[in-house]
Amino acid sequence: MTVDLLNPDDLPTPTMYSHVAIATGTKLVFIAGQEPEDLQGELVGPGDLAVQARQTFANLSRALAAAGARPDQVTRLGIYLVGYLREHQAIVQAARYEVFGDHKPTDVMIGVAALARPEQLIEVEAIAVI
Template identity: 85%
Template structure:
């Protein structure tokens, strides 16, 4: 499987994602929205975006591994944040970097009014090609 990440010269170059991900492979993997929950399904870090983001991305990494996929095979991320503010970006990027390193798949970061649980601040979904 190969993933080519592109930033066309006639678009601004983002620092944390790529405009285009072109994947060639034999299997698509769709990871449902991962949440900041421990193994017992309990929410971790109520009110603390950094704690929740870290666990959410760790859970995403575990889901990828269970599917036989690596983080560098991810082509797209959907990141949903309750009450999005621009100053959330460094917190999200730190948690993301811990799983993805320098791999920057196409992504979307969307502010939402609420998620499944009232105390939940983040949810992340992914698509990979392996």
């Protein structure tokens, strides 16, 4: 499987993602929205986006591994943040980097009013090609 990530010259170059992902492979993997929960389903880091983001991306990494996918095979992320503020980008990027390193799949970051649990601040879904 190969993923070619592109940023066209006639678009601004983003720092956290790529504009285009061209994937060649044989299997698509869709990862449901991962939440900031521990193995027992308990919310981690109430009120702390940094802690919740790290747990969420760690859970995403485990879900990818269960499907036989690696982070560098992810082509798209959907990131949902409660009460989104621009300064949240740096917090999310730090947690994201722990899993993806320099791999920058396409993404969307969406501010939402609420998620499944009232204390939940972030949820992340993914698509990979393996």
